[in-house]
Every structure is written in structure tokens, then in C-alpha cells.
Amino acid sequence: MTRHVLTEELIYEILSVVAEIPAGSVASYGxxxxxxxxxxxxxxxxxxxxxxxxYGKYPCHRVVNSAGRTAPGWARQRVLLEQEGVQFKPNGCVDMKRYQWEY
DNA sequence: CCTTTGACATGTA
DNA sequence: TTACATGCCAAAG
Structure with missing residues (x-):
């Protein structure tokens, strides 16, 4: 069997982790x-x-970069997070100090 | 095969 | 945190 194939397996693993991010928290790509x-x-x-x-069913909106910046070209992400109680700072970034997911 | 690209990270200033 | 440079590595051209 082929192994180490990327995308599909990678997608599965990534989504598995993303699904574990609790509402009201965010995780960074790294x-x-x-x-x-x-x-x-x-x-x-x-x-x-x-x-x-x-794929729909995954909370991919809870993933931001290390600076707490939301994905470019996806303004709605901010709304989704705010609906979960995540507050944004005036500069438009998530307050990572308070909302970064701790596992 | 080589080059460019990308929802990034990290060190330094 | 921001700005800049450099590193990363798979995917797409």
C-alpha cells in the first residue's frame, strides 16, 4: 500500500485536530x-x-496565524469567531494571550 | 528538472 | 504587536 501520500492523509489528520479546537479558542497553523x-x-x-x-463540518475558522491575524480574503472568519465569544483587538487581531488553545 | 507560490514561523530590531 | 529578512517544504506550473 502506498503510504506517505500527502493531501488526503494530511487532510484527515489536520481536520482531526481542528475538530478538537474548543469553541471560543483559536489555534495557530504552526x-x-x-x-x-x-x-x-x-x-x-x-x-x-x-x-x-x-467540507463544511469543521471549525477551520478557529485557525489563525501566530500573530492572531485572520485569513486574508475571508472577513467572515472574524464574525464566526466573535459569535463564539472571541474578542478582537482594535488592530484586527485576535488576542492570542487569552484565546490561544492550550492542549 | 527547475522555478514560483503559499490561510506560515521565528529571530532580530 | 509590527516590519523585515530568512527558513521551510509540498504542490503546481
Whole structure:
């Protein structure tokens, strides 16, 4: 059997972790990358999550970058987070100090 | 095969 | 936290 195939397995692992992020908290791409044993592939997480929206059922809106910035071109993400109680700072970033997911 | 790209991270200032 | 530079690594061209 082929193994190490990316995308599909990667998608599965990523979504599994994303599904564990509690409402009202956010996780960074690097944080997720680390949880699936690919700490150097933070960028791929974003790549996969950009498609994950089509899967619907996953809270991919709870993933932001290390600075707490929301995904470019996806303004609605902020609304989704605010609906869960996540507050944004005046600069438009999530207050990571308070909302970053601790596992 | 080589180059570019990307929902990023991290060190330094 | 921001801004800039550098590193990363798979995917797409």
C-alpha cells in the first residue's frame, strides 16, 4: 500500500485536530502542524484548510496565524469567531494571550 | 528538472 | 504587536 501520500492523509489528520479546537479558542497553523508531526509544514495547513471550507463540518475558522491575524480574503472568519465569544483587538487581531488553545 | 507560490514561523530590531 | 529578512517544504506550473 502506498503510504506517505500527502493531501488526503494530511487532510484527515489536520481536520482531526481542528475538530478538537474548543469553541471560543483559536489555534495557530504552526501549532496544528506540530500536533500532526509536521512542524515544518505550517504553510500546508493553510493550503489544506483553504479547501476545508468545502467540507463544511469543521471549525477551520478557529485557525489563525501566530500573530492572531485572520485569513486574508475571508472577513467572515472574524464574525464566526466573535459569535463564539472571541474578542478582537482594535488592530484586527485576535488576542492570542487569552484565546490561544492550550492542549 | 527547475522555478514560483503559499490561510506560515521565528529571530532580530 | 509590527516590519523585515530568512527558513521551510509540498504542490503546481
Amino acid at each position: 501549532q496544528i502542524a506540530r500536533l500532526i508531526g509536521r512542524d515544518r509544514n505550517a504553510r500546508l495547513i493553510g493550503k489544506v484548510l483553504s479547501m476545508a471550507q468545502y
